Amino acid sequence: MRAFVRAKPIFGFPFAPLRRRLEFAHRALFSDGAGSVLTIIEYGSTLYAMRYSLEHKAQNHERILSEAARSFRECGGENSGIGPVMEKVGLKKGGFYRHFSSKDDLFAEAVAQAIQETGKRMVEVAKCAPEGQALRAIIERYLSVGHANSLGTGCPLSALGPELARQPLPVRRRIEEALDAYGEQLLPFIAGRTREERLVNCRLLFAGMAGVLMMARATSAPRRREQMLEQARRFFINGFAEE
Numbered sequence: 001m002r003a004f005v006r007a008k009p010i011f012g013f014p015f016a017p018l019r020r021r022l023e024f025a026h027r028a029l030f031s032d033g034a035g036s037v038l039t040i041i042e043y044g045s046t047l048y049a050m051r052y053s054l055e056h057k058a059q060n061h062e063r064i065l066s067e068a069a070r071s072f073r074e075c076g077g078e079n080s081g082i083g084p085v086m087e088k089v090g091l092k093k094g095g096f097y098r099h100f101s102s103k104d105d106l107f108a109e110a111v112a113q114a115i116q117e118t119g120k121r122m123v124e125v126a127k128c129a130p131e132g133q134a135l136r137a138i139i140e141r142y143l144s145v146g147h148a149n150s151l152g153t154g155c156p157l158s159a160l161g162p163e164l165a166r167q168p169l170p171v172r173r174r175i176e177e178a179l180d181a182y183g184e185q186l187l188p189f190i191a192g193r194t195r196e197e198r199l200v201n202c203r204l205l206f207a208g209m210a211g212v213l214m215m216a217r218a219t220s221a222p223r224r225r226e227q228m229l230e231q232a233r234r235f236f237i238n239g240f241a242e243e
Contacts, residue, residue, distance in 0.1 A: 061099045063089040069110040070152040073159035077107050077167075108171045111164070112178035114156040119185040126189045134189040135241040142209050143233045145226055148216045157206070158213035182206075191240065205240050 067088045071080040082103055083093045100106040122138050129137035141147065147154050157164075157179075164175060183202045190205070192198030212232040219225040 057098070060089070060091060060095075064091070064096070064099055064106070065110050065113055068106050069114040069156070072107060072110055073114065073154065073156055074152040076160070077103075077163055082106070104168060104171050107167070108174040111156050111160065111175050115175070115178040115182050118155045119182040123185055123189075126186075135191065136237055138186070138189060139205075139209065139236045139241060140233055142206075143212060143229045143236070145229060148213055148225060148229060151217065155210060155213065157210040158217070161210055161214060201240060205236060209236060 064085065068080065068085050071085055071088075082096050085106075086093045086096055096106075100109070122142070125137050125141045126134035142155070151159055164172065167175070183199060183206075186202055186206075187195075187198055190198040190202045192201050209232070212228065216225045216228045216232075219228060
């Protein structure tokens with residue numbers, strides 16, 4: 001819920017310095033100490049404080065992340081502008097900087113969240129599988145036709161793999177941290193005699209499956225796509241899930 005509160009007049013400053021202070025204040029966020037965030041804005045010759053609850057701000061943050069993650073996977077980072085993302089969630093483009101410092105910041109956080117969500121889904125699949133069939137179930141779900149047809153909500157590695165490699169170093173590091181956490185989520189279901197061996201197997205498995213899914217999505221003929229996924233499922237199950 002938004003509330004507009006008239007601010008106290010500011011005296012004692014020449015016009016030009018005051019203008020500069022207002023231009024800064026227009027972009028600044030302040031806490032009022034009561035669970036709200038204030039944005040100072042100028043309207044005519046009067047200052048106003050626009051109050052947002054922290055809960056409302058957090059909800060908008062998540063909505064932006066969710067829409068950006070979908071847009072990045074469907075259209076790529078270069079083709080997903082801040083304006084269209086904000087418009088989709090019903091917010092003004094200028095409000096973007098209340099949540100993120102830059103588009104790179106948004107990209108890193110949105111992809112990291114998408115990786116985390118993919119990991120959670122794979123863990124749920126594994127836990128619902130019959131005993132001893134967890135990894136097989138993960139492979140079958142990842143390399144399913146349904147996953148291949150769900151570009152905007154599927155694994156971001158298969159949708160953005162080559163693009164991730166071209167991101168600035170700070171962005172790649174944040175995404176790498178998310179991938180490490182992703183591996184930790186799935187490590188209990190990966191075969192191997194030691195932790196290091198399981199980590200290696202996990203990285204090879206998901207990198208390989210992401211590549212197959214990417215190529216399957218690039219295939220125009222539905223039947224050929226299905227055959228490619230079916231052959232890949234057999235290959236990865238035999239190589240990683242069969243003792």
